[in-house]
Amino acid sequence: IGSNLARLFRLNYKYVTLMIGCGAAGAIAGIFNAPIAGIVFTLEVLMLDLTMAFLIPLLISAVTAATLSWFFMGEDVLLHFSNVQPFSSNSIWFYILLGIFTGLLAIYFTRMTMFLEMKFKKIKFWGTRLLAGGLVMGVLVFLFPPLWGEGYREIALIFNDRGHELMNNSWFFQWRDNNYLILLFLAGILIFKVIAMVATTGSGGIGGIFAPTLFMGAMAGYFFSLLINSFGKIELPGDNFALAGMAGMMAAVMHAPLTAIFLTAEITRGYELIIPLIITSTVAYVTIMGFEPYSVYTKRLAQTGDLLTHHKDKTALRMMNVRNLIETDFEVLSPDARLRDLVKAISQSHRNLYPVVDAKGVLLGMVKLADVRTLIFERELYDKIKVKDLMYMPEYFISPDDIMETVVEKFETSGRYNLAVIDKGKYLGFISRAEAFSEYRKTVQDFSHD
Structure with missing residues (x-):
């Protein structure tokens, strides 16, 4: 909506990005009743200044959307989180481990998403894609x-201490009392969720990254707590770790730890666990940064060189088009031209370089x-020396x-x-x-002007 409105009113780049951000x-803010997270997401992921x-x-945009959402749909949050068990400093190390676990899981999520999307794109006929996805x-x-x-x-089942119902209607239901098979079942969900997501979107279905990320994060946290509890040494609260897992997974997949913290807290009203959310999100983000410098959103843009960041110099350079900087007011010579022709070209030109091309325009x-x-x-040499005897091929x-x-x-190297x-x-x-630098300064001024 923001992009289309900006195009309709023919706004410049700065206001196009602002409209998209709004x-x-x-x-x-409207979907999740999370105005703070909406603003933070825009600043952190869309990289507005x-x-x-x-x-x-x-x-204004976030508050308006949240207010309208409350007016039409009430004040209910998306996920009710009421069984909060007090945060204990003794569990800090487990939240750190959960952050590492969700960070590694996010690497799998990102790379598998890219891999499977490429596979589906190779299927040219839409009917075949639909059949494969189905x-x-x-x-x-x-x-x-x-x-x-x-x-x-x-996710709500886990938050309401009904995680055992996840196996309902499944082939594994008969083993619902076996803790090890429950762990195996949850591991299967973590492995195959990303495949199910791409199978849906790749075959033409509707889907996105947000919900699968939250889902996998909650399952990862719940799986982690059950795994630790299976050793019988300590009892970790599954709902607390599911909530922290959501934040960790989102922070790693989207490379947006602040968004993960505020969105998870706002959609669940789980502010009592803000410290575990911060710990898990930060550790997860640091973990994935060692392997994936770009998020699932920005990886494709980075590969094509179209990624715009908070670095204004890089942003300005990527907004510049090489073709728009080409200068053509140079006297072009033939390799068989004489020195006389070169002297004439020099007298008619204000340049100190003279390209030599053949009949096909090849330099x-x-x-x-x-x-x-x-x-x-x-x-006396005007008709004796040819241009091809004087030219050189630049490196x-x-x-x-x-x-x-x-x-x-x-330019710097040469x-x-x-x-x-x-x-x-x-x-x-x-x-x-000089022309490139002049255009760069103009672009920076246009981009930075408030």
């Missing part, structure tokens, strides 16, 4: 019924004014498909002030260091 903040010019519209979902739901749906019902080399300055006054080129960060690196732009061997023009 839409995201409002959606999260924390300035008053951005913050005020986000606040077959996978049918088998998984038959074996693990909790994989059906968003998973909020199953063969270039002539630098400094290299022929002394020959200009040797009139560095720019492709029109290069990102600006690559262009900057080439030390040149002008670099030729070549597309499959054909000459397109030059990019000058």
Whole structure:
């Protein structure tokens, strides 16, 4: 909605991102009754700047959405969490371990999501994709019924100390009293949930990341508590660890620990456990950062070089288009042209570089004014020396498909002030260091202006 409204009113990049952020903040605030989490998500995941010019519209959007949600749907929270057992400092180490566990699980979630999405994209015919997705979902739901749906019902069962009902209507129901088979059942859910998610979305169904992440986090926390309790040395509260697991999983998958903390606390009203939420989220985030520097949202953008971050210099560079910087007011010469033709080109041009191309437009080399300055006054050589005898082939080129960060690196490495732009061997023009820097400063000013 925010993006479409921005396009409708033809807003510039800054206000397009602001409108998208307002839409995201409002959606999260309205759906989850979590206005704070909506604002934090926008700042942390969508990477808007924390300035008053951005913050005020986000606040208005989030509060308006939350108010309308309360007006039409009441003040009930999405997940009721009432069986809070007091946080004990003795359990800190277990929350740290849970953070590591959810961080590692998030690595599996992210990589498996990317892998399976690529597999589904390779299936060209929509009917085949639909059949494959339906077959996978049918088998998984038959074996693990909790994989059906968003998973909020199953999370509520854990929060209400009814986790044993997760095995209802499943093939494993007959072993519901066997603690080890319960752990095996939960492990299967953790393994296959991401497969079920991608099978749904990849085959054309409707789905997203939020609900599966919360579901897997709750299951991970519950599984972890049962696993520790099975040793008989300590009794961990399953509902508390399920709540912390939700925060840890979200922090790791989305690379958004603050969003995870506030969203989990707001949708459950579980503020009494804010310390475990902080511990688990932080540890989970640190764990995944060692393996996956980008979140499931930003990984594809990073691979294509389209990711915009809080670093204004990198953002400005990625907003610049190489093709828009190409300068073409250079005198082009043929390799068989004489020195006389070169002198004429020099007299007509304010440049000190002269590209040499063949009949097909392929760059063969270039002539630098400094290299022929002394020959200009040797009139007897005008018809004896050809341009191909004077040209040289530069070491560095720019492709029109290069990102600006690559262009900057080439300028720094080469030390040149002008670099030729070549597309499959054909000459397109030059990019000058001065023009690139000027455009960069203009982009930064447009992006940063409040």
